[in-house]
Amino acid sequence: MTTRTLVFDSPFLLGFEHTRALIERAAKAAAETYPPYNVEQVAEDRVRISLAVAGFSPDQLHVTVEDRQLVVAGKRDGEGKDSAYLHRGIAARGFLRAFVLADGMEVESAVLEHGLLHIDVVRPEPERQIKQIPIRTAG
Numbered sequence: 001m002t003t004r005t006l007v008f009d010s011p012f013l014l015g016f017e018h019t020r021a022l023i024e025r026a027a028k029a030a031a032e033t034y035p036p037y038n039v040e041q042v043a044e045d046r047v048r049i050s051l052a053v054a055g056f057s058p059d060q061l062h063v064t065v066e067d068r069q070l071v072v073a074g075k076r077d078g079e080g081k082d083s084a085y086l087h088r089g090i091a092a093r094g095f096l097r098a099f100v101l102a103d104g105m106e107v108e109s110a111v112l113e114h115g116l117l118h119i120d121v122v123r124p125e126p127e128r129q130i131k132q133i134p135i136r137t138a139g
Contacts, residue, residue, distance in 0.1 A: 054115035
């Protein structure tokens with residue numbers, strides 16, 4: 001059994017437990033291979049995730065965001081169970097694919113087109129806030 005030591009285990013880094021959990025979630029998600037996907041930088045503040053979901057209808061796909069994690073799930077009905085395939089090269093299993101989002105990133109849209117599910121993720125420009133700090137006099 002191998003024990004991994006992460007940089008975040010250092011006693012000098014306090015309060016980074018959340019960051020460590022995000023890294024562990026990302027590592028787990030990277031180990032998944034189905035369905036295949038692309039991540040494309042569309043603009044400086046925009047990425048597009050495209051998943052190959054041929055054979056899934058929109059009502060069999062679910063896209064959710066929870067706790068800075070984009071989750072794409074596909075659940076196939078029992079269609080074709082009685083079919084006798086001579087060759088079955090098209091995967092017919094359900095899936096769950098997760099992507100960890102950075103702070104401020106938002107899912108803008110999800111579109112199913114020609115067997116590809118395109119999910120657009122944007123990072124809106126944060127509003128610049130100026131906070132006036134009152135100056136008090138001592139005494």
